[in-house]
Amino acid sequence: MEAGEVVLDQNDAAHWIYRGEGAVNLVFAYTGSSPLFAGKVLRIQKVPRKKSQCASNTSVLSVYECRLWKDANDIVSSPTKDIAGQLYVQNVMSPLLGSKHVDSGMRVRVSRDFLESVEKNVLSQRPTWRVDAAKINTLCDSALLMSDHSVFCQGTVKGEPSISIEIKPKCGFLPFSRFIAEGNDIKRSVSRFRMHQLLKLHHKEISQISEYDPLDLFSGSKDRIYKAIMALFTTPQNNLRVFLNGSLAFGGLGGGSDSTYFVNSEALESALMHAIRAEDGLRTMRFIELVAETVFKSKVLDLLLKVQKLDNFDIEGAIHAYYDVVSQPCMICRDMGEDNLLGKYAALHSISLDESLQIVRDYLIAATAKDCSLMISFTSSEDGIRGSPYNDVYLESTNQNFHYKANFIDLDMKPLKKMELYYELDQKIVNYYVQMAKIEHEPEEAANIEV
DSSP, rough: OOOGEEEEOOOGGEEEEOOOOOOSEEEEOOOOSSSSTTTTEEEEEEEEEOOOOOHHOOOOOHHHHHHHHTTTTTTTTOOSHHHHHHIIIIIIEEEEEEGGGGGEEEEEOOHHHHHHHHHHGGGGSSOOOHHHEEOOOOTTTTEEEEEOOSOTTTTTTTOOOOOEEEOOOOOOOOOOOSSSSSGGGGGSSSHHHHHHHHHHHHHHHHHOOOOOOOHHHHHHOOOHHHHHHHHHHHHHSSSSOOOOTTEEEEESSSSOTTSSSSSSSHHHHHHHTTOOOOTTTTHHHHHHHHHHHHHHHHHHHHHHHHTTTTTOSHHHHHHHHHHHHHTOHHHHHHOOOOOHHHHHHHHHHOHHHHHHHHHHHHHHHHHHHOEEEEEEEEOOOOTTTSSSSSSSEEETTTTEEEEEEEEEEEEOOOOOGGGGHHHHHHHHHHHHHHEEEHHHHHHHHHHHHHH
């Protein structure tokens, strides 16, 4: 029987448990006995509490978005944004990142009773701020069924533990666009993530600055990759989680930057007992070595970086193309004054509409790649077995072999209307970082004058 022929109803709700959530969807993991849903998760659409459910469920792409994605099969004719999002993953992101690393999922029908029941069941597990912001859209008639990448897969050796790590890498390169304003040159030498940390700390979204730098993770250097993963373990924020046999073993559950739903390092050390052969106190370090070795060997982040680099104009260039796409006067040029209209930005407004569409389309695809997660799942592999369909990695420090799989998740289509918000946030991040750098250097300058 196909999943599309099944309708999940109220009796099924107890078998789906809270796994986590993002801004758009709640994610549930299956605990029942049906082979159809074993090893699967269900992504259920949320709706903001201040917004009409009906509007959220039935609204489709805007006129300008239809123009933007007209060459992507079936997206523009999708009856809902939910289905358009699935087709975006299938027809846009999967070809770019490789089908073996992307699961676009399949639709499964759900009843209103099922949606109301699962929402009630997990209410106490959701972070309060998530509950206040959004609820399940109970007017949806379908949800997205996908592979659960927190477990290795069905059919692996029984009794062998499955361990998975979820990393949100963020942007792995420094922008190189000639459209970056002179006052924003710092963007060419400091990663976006590092700059954003200061603004997040200022807004109390995080309690401490992370030492993680995406440039290390994407570097291709084993030592720098290890350094990046160590930093993520030290300050996970919402950028790292670890699962053992599908259950959270380390990191935050609710997706907040500093989630209170947090499993600590002692629990992880204990959870790794049956997966990593090492003494107490060393298992987590060995697991970090395993992850670093796998990221280095697999080269999977090279694929992601290539897609991120579709953004070769930076938001400071792409925003000008955006205003031409939506047929509006450019607010950025207006604020800059007439002198800039005669300079490099005028060239952006003189290109064809098709070229403007390409710039914006590439920017939004890159934005998806900058905001997605990488999940790597491991299970022990027996020595001497040949012909395995899985990739293998060897952990020298424990003399263990592992099968691994790498998958990209959360490949959501970014709304065209977010372009203005992207620009505003970019300017806030850079301006605050520059401001803090000046304050930090003032005492040094004063001391030099006194000398």
